[in-house]
Amino acid sequence: MTEQPSSNPAASAASEIVPSRGTELKRTLRLFAPIFLGQIAQTSMGVVDTVMAGAAGTEQLSGVAIAGSFFWPVMLFVIGLCFAISPITAQLRGAGKKDHIPESLHTAAVICLTASVAVGALIFAAPMLYSLVPGINAEMVRVATGYLYAIALGMPGFALFNILRAYSEGLGNTMPTLIFGFTALILNIPLNYIFIFGKLGMPALGGIGCGVATTVTIYIAAFLFLIYVQRHPFYRDCRIFRRVYPITVPHVKGFLHLGIPLALSAMIEVACFSLVSFLLTPFGPIVVAAHSIAMNLSGLLFMFPLSLSSAVTIRVGEAMGALHWNRARRSMYASFMLGAIFVIFNCTLVLLLRHQIIGLYTDSTEVRLLAESLVLLCVFYQLPDSIQVLAIGILRGFKDSHTIFAVTIGAYWLVGMPLGFSLAYGYITGTPWAAQGFWYGFIAALATCAAIYCCRLYFLFRHRQIPKAMRLSM
Helix, strand or coil: CCCCCCCCCCCCHHHCCCCCHHHHHHHHHHHHHHHHHHHHHHHHHHHHHHHHHHHCCHHHHHHHHHHHHHHHHHHHHHHHHHHCHHHHHHHHHHCCCHHHHHHHHHHHHHHHHHHHHHHHHHHHHHHHHHHHCCCCCHHHHHHHHHHHHHHHHCHHHHHHHHHHHHHHHHCCCCHHHHHHHHHHHHHHHHHHHHHHHCCCCCCCCCCHHHHHHHHHHHHHHHHHHHHHHHHCHHHHHHCCCCCCCCCCHHHHHHHHHHHHHHHHHHHHHHHHHHHHHHHCHHHCHHHHHHHHHHHHHHHHHHHHHHHHHHHHHHHHHHHHHCCCHHHHHHHHHHHHHHHHHHHHHHHHHHHHHHHHHHHCCCCCHHHHHHHHHHHHHHHHHHHHHHHHHHHHHHHHHCCCHHHHHHHHHHHHHHHHHHHHHHHHCCCCCCCCCCHHHHHHHHHHHHHHHHHHHHHHHHHHHHHCCCCHHHHHCC
């Protein structure tokens, strides 16, 4: 949805208008709804790939799955880098400097697109790692390699799409996230069918076709998004990509100071969850399957706070662009109120329907019993997870990316992973807890994140401290 620009930052503190709680909740929800539906579309693309690759055969599905374990961590580095564009745009908009947005985002776009090319080259080299795995199925390797090659070619398209998305969201217009998210989903289904099964004269590529379809889809969606941005009147005062601006050291330094920590944080967090799936393989397929079910369910529930986090970044970023601390505080409280409602809804849903939900994934009694115990842990997981991801959204609005990076490293790799590994393999209790051990590690890591982030937010608001990345752009 579209919001109107805020007041000029030159206004005095007395001119700050703080919306009522109800008004702020409505504004946040208007931003949240399209982002949430766009996230559903993005997640659905992964489901479509899994289902259609599975229809082509088990080896095709397995090849796509192992390729994804390499692809997603580095892909999220690029997406995380693009995350920095949203608070930059929101703060300039809040400061009444919309005319500065094209120049500021020119440097950001060049950096993100260059990084996407470098990441694409890295993905091209990833299949060499398969040779280090003894006894791996040759057909799986062939499919995974072809899938990675196809996806690598699509990295600039992913970067452009997320640049445009962050730019539009930073301006308070989240509807394109919904429109072009579903456009990509609608395109992906027939393209998968064509390239996987060899229709309309195309060769049957099997699982590799998923990668080809995804790359073609993202380029079409990004191109349509670009046309939308260039022609829609909403962007008239601050259209990007209309001229070439000089790349200056201060602009590069300012963007990297904000973007690199966000990119690394996103990559490290996903790498942590990917590593857990690998570390559980010695416990057998039942444990791995049950863990996968719980993680999949958790990922679906996570879309609520994740989308709300993006919405509060926009609200806080706009407020802090005008240095309106009270308005930023009101946005923070509104996001936590909505987050509490979502946590209650998610937990109630899981507790009441966990048997039916798990039944959709498997018919195995052993897997279902273990998955039910993990899903109960997933309920406890929801509260700290929601708090920490909402706090991240608020801190992004402040451009406080270094705090996010430091806490991610410390909480996951100094608290969560050591504790989870020790419990899983029985080094603490003497009895291996397997998947449950890692889930207790997850909960500890998220609780640590939530506690530190809340302390940081209290400090920022109490002392009205402006983080370094924000000072560099002022």
